[in-house]
Amino acid sequence: MGYKSQRWGIKNRSVSRSDRDSLLLKGLALNEKDAIHFIYKENFSLVQTLIIRNNGTEDDARDVFQEALLVLYEKSQTDDFELTCQIRTYLYSVARRIWLKKLQYLKRFESPDEDLVETVSIEEDLEAHEKRTAQYGVMKAAMGRLGEPCKSLLEAFYVHQKSMVEISAYFGYTNADNAKTQKYKCLMRLKKLFFAEYKPQ
């Protein structure tokens, strides 16, 4: 962290657009707030205009844009990650596809009214994303049925990345080892719920 937002600014002409994009993507891959903040600020209104002109609401615009960013994030996690177009083009293409799918699903589909913004093919990325979304759903359902305090304990460790020492203090265990024992007990319970939901693809 420790970036200043200006660092990404267009005013800084010594950084070309593609260099800037690759810096931003590095930040995105690490889930860094400043980089994502910048990408968000630069691209949201384009997607918002698209969604709202095509029967969507503000909330739809937010959801679709965030999902598109998630697709880009997931892509940035792959080993051979390379973006062959601008971030803007990519996000627009993904958002457009997601929204068209949703419209078809809701049967509100009309031919899209849009600006002439260039798009790229993103089908493969979206497929991977949908697979991950399904996997996410399985784990989410299992976690949802896990109950407390197991759910909070596992989330503290895996989602919020707290240390076992912090967790034992927060949940009131006498020491980190006891917290760890509890964590593995919770994992064993989760395992049952997880495999009850799990369907191999």
Place this chain on the structure above:
Amino acid sequence: MDQYQHIAATEKFLRGEMSPDECRVFEETRRSNPAQDQLFVEHQLMLDRMVTYAERKRVKANLHDIHQTLQESGDIQPLEKEVQGKLLELWTRYRRVVGVAASIAGVTALLISGITAVFAPKAPITVVEELRRKVSRLERQSSNQRAEINAVRKKIEPGREVSFGGTSFLIDAKGYLVTSAHVLTDATGVVVQNHTGEEFRATIVFADIQRDLAILKIEDDDFLPKSALPYGISRNGMEIAEPVFTLGYPKDEVVYGEGYLSARSGAEGDTLSYQLSISANPGNSGGPVINRKGEVIGILNARQAKAEGVVFAIRSLNIYRLVEEMKDQNLAKGLRLSAASQIKGLDRIRQVRKIQDCIYMVKVLM
């Protein structure tokens, strides 16, 4: 190794926290013991999914925060739906001109209304016009014809005339309806009709002239009680500017109208009512005023005679009061109100589709 130790070891192994010796032992047990290997595969799969689950949750939380920050700092702004495409261009180009024109118009309007208020003769006290509908001869003919075609049995006995029409809506799925009391003035009988044209006989259970509310009960074997109502009846107050919509029968067909809450009191400071800006016509009286969450917040009852679009609605809380009074007099057998809306998240078209089944035209027989 039991399962519990095994998952601990697997996690240690996957996180690369094992020493090379421990690693060798761990891999050896997997090779020599297929059951242990099977466990490893399961644990690895689950831990792996847990890590990706956690990762997505973190990214989502981050995106959510960023959206919030950008919205607060004004870097992203909501786009008005009305201002689209070409309009948006025109707006950005001419907004100054429009602003100046609008303020001139505003000042002029204020001046003129001020002058009229000073010089005009005092208006008669009854500036409020009730929204019940005189059914004209023509409409009566057409509705009679249609009813003859549609209905096998007609609920209105021959020789009796339908004189006034209004709107009513279910407050209990068992067949209790609420409408405006003034719709029922001088009634000797009541028939209600749903949006598909079916008629049902109803009785007036209770009327409160002061609040201008009345409760009807459908007493007809053809009526099939519903399981639950899509909307709730709100007990809470509304904020000014909240968007609302209504469904009613200003003609022989259900009509949708939309507007907003413009003041928290009704005509001449009446605190039982709200003032709305919505298009309403005779026949809308007794119709529900519904907010976007699908909660009934009022019952339409009147409009200002000399101003277009100024309409008044009785606050929905009065329905609760009315029902309590009825209970005191043992009149509300099994009548229960619900504040929970079941159509909160739906879009408007689907909300209306669900609601219209519960909106009835009131036909008053004299």
